Amino acid sequence: MGDFEIKGKVAIVSGGGGVLGGSISKSLLEAGVKVAILDIREENLQSRIDELSPLGEVEGYTCNVLEEESLIAVRDKVIKKWGAIHILINAAGGNIPGATLTEDQTIFDMKISDYKKVTDLNLDGTVIPSLIFGEAMAKSGEGSIINISSMATYSAITRVMGYSVAKTGVNIFTQWMASELALKFGEKVRVNAIAPGFFIGDQNRAVLINPDGSYTERSKKVLAKTPMKRFGDIKELNGLVQFLCSDAASFITGTIIPVDGGFSAFSGV
Numbered sequence: 001m002g003d004f005e006i007k008g009k010v011a012i013v014s015g016g017g018g019v020l021g022g023s024i025s026k027s028l029l030e031a032g033v034k035v036a037i038l039d040i041r042e043e044n045l046q047s048r049i050d051e052l053s054p055l056g057e058v059e060g061y062t063c064n065v066l067e068e069e070s071l072i073a074v075r076d077k078v079i080k081k082w083g084a085i086h087i088l089i090n091a092a093g094g095n096i097p098g099a100t101l102t103e104d105q106t107i108f109d110m111k112i113s114d115y116k117k118v119t120d121l122n123l124d125g126t127v128i129p130s131l132i133f134g135e136a137m138a139k140s141g142e143g144s145i146i147n148i149s150s151m152a153t154y155s156a157i158t159r160v161m162g163y164s165v166a167k168t169g170v171n172i173f174t175q176w177m178a179s180e181l182a183l184k185f186g187e188k189v190r191v192n193a194i195a196p197g198f199f200i201g202d203q204n205r206a207v208l209i210n211p212d213g214s215y216t217e218r219s220k221k222v223l224a225k226t227p228m229k230r231f232g233d234i235k236e237l238n239g240l241v242q243f244l245c246s247d248a249a250s251f252i253t254g255t256i257i258p259v260d261g262g263f264s265a266f267s268g269v
Helices: 019-030 042-055 068-082 112-140 161-185 217-224 234-245
Strands: 010-014 034-039 058-062 087-090 143-148 189-196 256-259
Touching: 010 019, 010 068, 010 112, 019 034, 019 042, 019 087, 019 234, 034 042, 034 068, 042 058, 058 068, 068 112, 087 112, 112 143, 112 161, 112 189, 143 161, 143 234, 161 189, 161 256, 189 234, 234 256
Parallel strands: 010 034, 010 087, 034 058, 087 143, 143 189, 189 256
Antiparallel strands: none
């Protein structure tokens, strides 16, 4: 494996009770990484720990990614248990029904409070953990932070304005933090983002799949602009995550890398 080896590293995965965070946590454990899973939903967290415990060293922490004290407590516990933090995956995020417009609504129907919930979770829920856990990486002189961007940052995708604004903020934060850490703390502390294409998960299932299992009109539009003509499998993100965490990516920082079947490259014509 050489430069691609990540066995023995220590990772924090926020939103680990969700589909994306859970899939990444599983792949890291299978690669020999010690994983601390964070989630605000205690029930989801416990079921994830029960599922993943047989695969390796994994700990679960009920934690709110918007609360500094909560994150600092986790950081201290993880360092006390495993000695360091090498990887941070900011997978906490997603959309909420109130901030997802229906087809017959306009932007003026969206409640500002719902908009703020989505921007807080997706933007500040990435920034704050990056500052708390990134500080430990900066002090040790080694670490890889991976943020989650979106296809909604490349061009306007209807109905998800708040999510789009927040994820676009994640992009510039990724570039800013990568520059800051490399300039002031050395080349071994890196920050990148992955931009998933369209994967059918809990948060978007209702807008992509009809109750009878057929594709919605929105799904058909997505597939028409995806050269590979299919949705992604959540596992198809794991290879890039592991690569970015490894020494094989030692000169890669400040990037936003799409994993999208060509969606962001294709004009649709």
